[in-house]
Amino acid sequence: MDYRIDGGDILLRQPDFDLDETLDCGQAFRWVKTAPDTYEGYYLNSFLRISAEDKRDGVFRLHDTTEQDLLDKWYDYLDLSTDYGELKRRFSEDGTLSKACAFAGGIRILRQDSWEALSSFIISQNNNIPRIKGIIGRLTEHYGGYPTIEQLSPETEESLAFLRSGFRAKYLVDAVSKLTSGELDLSGIAALPLADAQKALMTVKGVGPKVAMCTLLFGMHKTDAFPVDVWMKRALEKWYPNGLPDCVKDFEGTAQQYLFHYIRNNS
DNA sequence: TTCCAGGCGTATC
């Protein structure tokens, strides 16, 4: 990791990283673009303002933060240990993926909190991104931050009406119930093989194959988890009717993000 | 106004 301290900020040199493509691409819903090339958001309850200082050289300014926070939080959250240049070289054996990686080469998979990912993607189903952000915004405003499972445990479908999340409220309540009772344990699920983990998550009402895969990919950093939504169905029909190419092995989810962004912005 | 959204539960065959 290439960084230096600059007053109260950190200057980070990081190739293969674009703020729009990573923080505003539908994998996380709490980042707000507050100025050109500037985002503000949270990992759990840690706030960060990050801006692109020099796009050509891939230099970013992490405002009002410390070396300790970079090493303890943002290094993991922004997945700085992964060499995306190497991954993109692997993916580029495939013609379509080569174009997808060239189209948006600054995508990274954020390592989000598992509960935030599970609840966010429950909210995301049959919904559009602006409204998903609105519901999650009301959620965090109400609790003064992203609510923990414990904070949500007294809530009911009726008491969550302020979210205006529609039929999804009862699904949140069921997830909280199963996690509070111990019937379900996210850290335990993270240790399971992919198919078993997906099956366990799907015991929650409102969690189907896609939401489970999103939880595994974005909330547990299972890079082989491959969420198939309406966009990926179109991509698979169009480009991969006979299955994914071998070059994505173990990183199907990472490849999915490039393909998702590519087909979503080119059709 | 009408359509549709990073799906899923349920009913039916």
Added chain:
DNA sequence: GATACGCATGGA
């Protein structure tokens, strides 16, 4: 196991 349909809400 496959397929059809309804679902809360609001952005476009």
